[in-house]
Amino acid sequence: MSAEPERPSRPRPADGPERGATRTREQVVPDICAWYAAHARDLPWRERGVSAWGVMVSEFMLQQTPVSRVLPRWREWMERWPTPADLSVEPVGEAVRAWGHLGYPRRAQRLWQAAAEIAGRFGNVVPDDLEDLRSLPGVGEYTAAAIASFAYGRRHVVLDTNVRRVLARLDGGVAQPPATVTRAERDRARSWLPDDDADAALWAVAAMELGAQVCVATTPDCGRCPVRSDCAWARAGYPAWTGPARRGQAYAGTDRQCRGALLAVLRESDAPRHEADLLAAWPVDAAQADRALASLLADGLVRREDAGLLSL
Ligand code: SF4
Numbered sequence: 172m173s174a175e176p177e178r179p180s181r182p183r184p185a186d187g188p189e190r191g192a193t194r195t196r197e198q199v200v201p202d203i204c205a206w207y208a209a210h211a212r213d214l215p216w217r218e219r220g221v222s223a224w225g226v227m228v229s230e231f232m233l234q235q236t237p238v239s240r241v242l243p244r245w246r247e248w249m250e251r252w253p254t255p256a257d258l259s260v261e262p263v264g265e266a267v268r269a270w271g272h273l274g275y276p277r278r279a280q281r282l283w284q285a286a287a288e289i290a291g292r293f294g295n296v297v298p299d300d301l302e303d304l305r306s307l308p309g310v311g312e313y314t315a316a317a318i319a320s321f322a323y324g325r326r327h328v329v330l331d332t333n334v335r336r337v338l339a340r341l342d343g344g345v346a347q348p349p350a351t352v353t354r355a356e357r358d359r360a361r362s363w364l365p366d367d368d369a370d371a372a373l374w375a376v377a378a379m380e381l382g383a384q385v386c387v388a389t390t391p392d393c394g395r396c397p398v399r400s401d402c403a404w405a406r407a408g409y410p411a412w413t414g415p416a417r418r419g420q421a422y423a424g425t426d427r428q429c430r431g432a433l434l435a436v437l438r439e440s441d442a443p444r445h446e447a448d449l450l451a452a453w454p455v456d457a458a459q460a461d462r463a464l465a466s467l468l469a470d471g472l473v474r475r476e477d478a479g480l481l482s483l
Contacts, residue, residue: 196363199341199401200374206397207377210384214238216245216321217376223297223322224289225249230317231282231309236273238383244271255286256295264483267472268438274427276434276472281309299323317375326371328360333382334375338363340386344403346412347388429453429463434472434483443480449473 215221216229228248232241248269252258258266263283270279285307289297297318298304304315316327335348338359348356363378364371385392393399404410422428433449446464453460467473473481 194401197365199398200363200365200370202397202401203381204370204373204377207373207380211376211380212238212384215242222254223299223318224253224255226322227285227297227314227318228282230314230321231278232273234278234314235275240273244269244273252286254290254295255297256290258283259287259290262483263471264437264474267434267483271438272431272435274431276431277470278309280470280472284308285310297322299325301325301327320372320375324369324372326364326366326368327375328357328364329375329379330357330360331379331382333380333386334360334378335382336388337378337382337386340391340404341398341402344407345410345414346404347414347417350415350417424455426459426463426466429456429459430467433460433463433467437473437481437483443476443478443482446479446481449481 211217214229216225225245229241229245232245232248251269252261261283263280266279266283267276270276273279288307289295293303298307299319299322301315301319304310304318305312310318313329313331316329317331319325320327320329330352335352335356338356339345339348342359342363363374365374381396385395393402393405396402399405432452436444436449436452449464450457450460453463464473468475473483476482
């Protein structure tokens with residue numbers, strides 16, 4: 172989340188049940204799922220027949236990057252590497268190169284490592300078991316649950332930023348969730364899960380989509396919300412957030428931007444390059460560039476070759 176949510180700018184009048192009526196979760200969930208069926212974005216990794224690997228690649232790419240930037244990369248990636256084994260036989264540098272400008276390139280490295288393990292340990296099939304998924308590099312609790320739910324239709328708590336925000340408002344009556352995931356949030360999210368596997372998987376993606384499209388961070392479009400009259404935050408009159416302010420993540424001038432600039436030199440080059448070429452990509456602060464290069468080498472995102480040249 173990049174900014175503190177504000178009071179909604181366009182709340183529509185409550186409709187459906189009277190404002191005094193409180194519906195059960197079993198009544199609210201189908202409305203959000205029906206809204207999803209009518210309004211979900213047409214995303215290629217949600218298409219019928221997409222492999223679990225395709226879902227997994229999308230989850231890695233979407234971790235820190237908006238959908239619009241992920242779409243072309245995901246398509247290129249799946250065309251080039253339709254299975255984990257296809258990726259794992261290439262050098263890891265190719266994965267980093269193909270990651271392009273998605274940011275946080277360690278995700279590409281981790282995805283390549285995970286592909287190698289899937290090809291070797293799991294017969295080139297993304298596992299459906301939560302524990303097996305979590306044993307893969309780069310797969311944490313959220314990503315494992317998302318893959319199992321979206322690719323295999325399993326019943327799991329899938330708690331990303333969007334779902335957390337929807338539940339904080341709809342159920343918790345507050346503008347935003349805590350800074351980090353709490354046990355209480357997990358318990359609440361579990362209490363919203365339908366019993367049936369397929370229903371739970373649909374609910375997971377529907378709640379996420381509502382948070383991405385309507386119940387957005389800064390200006391939720393409550394007039395389009397299918398459960399406006401069930402929303403505890405709306406019913407309470409949108410009380411202002413009184414918790415700690417959230418700061419947006421700065422990028423300009425950071426070490427992260429510096430690392431990106433240095434890495435771009437190698438990504439856009441067909442041949443290894445001199446260290447000076449990379450450092451020249453960040454003329455603003457030589458010490459910061461040195462530090463960034465050292466960290467890229469330490470992370471294995473850049474390799475030093477025999478002749479002292481650098482490559483991916
Ligand atoms: S859940 Fe619906 S009504 Fe409540 S804040 Fe979000 S968009 Fe508005």
